[in-house]
Amino acid sequence: MALTDADVQKQIKHMMAFIEQEASEKVEEIHAKAEEEFNIEKGRLVQTQRVKIMEYFEKKEKQIEQHKKIQMSNLMNQARLKVLKARDDMIKELLNDARQRLAEVAQDPAEYSTLLEGLVLQGFYRLLEPKVTIRCRQQDVDVVQAAVDKSIPIYKDAVKSNIVVKIDQERFLPSGVCGGVELYNDNGKIKVCNTLESRLELIAQQMMPEIRVSLFGANTNRKFLD
Structure with a gap:
């Protein structure tokens, strides 16, 4: 379809x-x-x-x-x-x-004389030399000579040895030094500095830990004390 x-x-x-x-x-x-x-x-x-x-x-x-x-x-x-x-x-x-x-x-004659005797005698013991030259302030020559005269017999008796001491009359300690002495052996190569300033510096170094503790207290972080 x-x-x-x-x-x-x-x-x-x-x-x-x-x-x-x-x-x-x-x-x-x-x-x-x-x-x-x-x-x-x-x-x-x-x-x-x-x-x-x-x-x-x-x-x-x-x-x-x-x-x-x-x-x-x-x-x-x-x-x-x-x-x-x-x-x-x-x-x-x-x-x-x-x-x-x-x-x-140094302004107290008696105290200063006693101090110089100790400084001189200690210098003798540290040098242990038969001949010693001492240098001091120009105004201290007489009091240092007296300290030397008093210290020599003590030194001789202690070390059983003679010592000849000369005070340098040509070269003195600088004017800024407050006192004390410098001691030299015969050829000047060995020196013991016992001026008041050097002794103060030495004591300050030795006592610095105690000084710090006194001023600032103990350090809590520090483990060892020596």
């Missing part, structure tokens, strides 16, 4: 409707798939960037914390250095005050 033009047109329209429906469904499927892939990719990118951002801020936080520790350490070191400098300045001031008071020692 032959199809009429109406039947043909009807079938064509039916086929076109089917094709359009199928195309529409395919488009929707493609859109859905594209949307899904887009959401997946967006989620992946968001997660990746979130991780990068978290890592960045963690790194920055660590850098800030490290910088903070370094800054705190520097401030503590600066404060420690200031404390140490203040302490050293205080000790220097104390020693300078002690040096200024040395001049007062």
